[in-house]
Amino acid sequence: MEERERPFLQNGSILLEDLISSCNGIYNPIGNFSIEEISIATNMYNFDRCCAFYVLYRGCLDDRPIIVKKFIGLVGEDELRSLAIRDMVIATQMSKHKNVLKLLGYCLEFPVPVLVLENAKNGALNDQGGFGANEYLPWKIRLQVAKELANALALLHPALSRPIIHRDIRPNSVFLDHDFVPKFSNFSLTITIPPDQSHAIDTVKGDLWYLDPTYRYSRSVTQKSDVYSFGMFLLVLLAGERPMYDTTEKYERHPVLNDKLTEIVDPKLSSEGGEDGKAQQIGSFLKLASACSQKTSEARPDMIDVAKELTRIEKSL
Structure with missing residues (x-):
């Protein structure tokens, strides 16, 4: 006892x-x-x-x-x-x-x-943008996951008494229930922005693949740090695989670095078929992911605007 x-x-x-x-x-x-x-x-x-x-x-x-x-x-x-x-x-x-x-x-x-x-019946997402043992997610589900998580993040940042930055946005932190409703988890790395401040200074924490370059170099955490991570998460949903680094520039994103974003789209999405206008949706989704994952925080949109754009994309069909 x-x-x-x-x-x-x-x-x-x-x-x-x-x-x-x-x-x-x-x-x-x-x-x-x-x-x-x-x-x-x-x-x-x-x-x-x-x-x-x-x-x-x-x-x-x-x-x-x-x-x-x-x-x-x-x-x-x-x-x-x-x-x-x-x-x-x-x-x-x-x-x-x-x-x-x-x-x-x-x-x-x-x-x-x-x-x-x-319990979330379908488990956590994986680095292939699917769930379980490489299960495939249709485009409609991927878009729904992105939209609902963006809304949750837009609430997390300003909802509590002080803004909260997640710092661990990645597939493993997202679970899917039996209806494929996405659920955020893993709040152990979250950090609170001090009163009357726009950022917090802390040691670098989080998955390197999804880490904001500004935060990595300056140790300054802002709401835009989560936006960057979310942008990389969107790329995983779109590509069906984990982002890759260029061998000569270890800390730069390979697809963005070489201006080959369009080449990362999961080919299974094309063979999936579906409604007219899906290609336009994917193009808008890709453009948003690129905007979120810009190197400088000033160039990234706010999470509330990301959520609004994903809602617009979903309704565009």
Whole structure:
């Protein structure tokens, strides 16, 4: 009991302190589960997949499918705890949004808190812009995913008491439910913009493939940093593969660098067939992805304008 109470009290006090500082203690109610409940729910940790700093397990709790997120990694326990609690703090505030993977609860009895999330039947997107084992996503679904996620990001930036920058926008951070509704997750790298400021200074964090060049060189994080990452995410949806780097310019995007954006469009989209005007939609989508992923932040649109343009593109047929 003492071994459980110590991390429970430590994690609980840190979590409460962060909740009070970030949202004045006002957040969506979530459950508190024991180690036994987590172990039984996951059938002794039924492995699903592993990412950079966490492992996901699938299970069932109170007859409801769940995902259990356990933070692990080569970094110290204190840093892992910080990542887990940050994830929880933001998720509790955003869980009511239909495009956010709902946080159902947590277990504070582990040295590093464990998160309990709703299950998304179709799992996370992959770096081929599909889901599962290279499953193909039709154009209509890709466009819907992009539009709904843009709306969610447009809300995340200004919705809370202070703007929140996600910093981890990539396929692995997006889950699809049974109706292919996209849901953001992984809020552990989010950062808050200080009051009366347009940016925050921090060490460089995030997936290099999707990292804003301005942030990488200056350590200055802005809302436009998420716009850049989202632009690269749009390119993955369009190309059906992860963006590539030029071998001579390690930190530049290969397709954009060589002005060959039109060559990255997934050929399966052409063979898919569909409504008249789809080619025009794809062209507009490609133009928007290019605008979002410009090297300089000033050249990128705001996320609210990205969301409006994706809505326009979807309605253009």
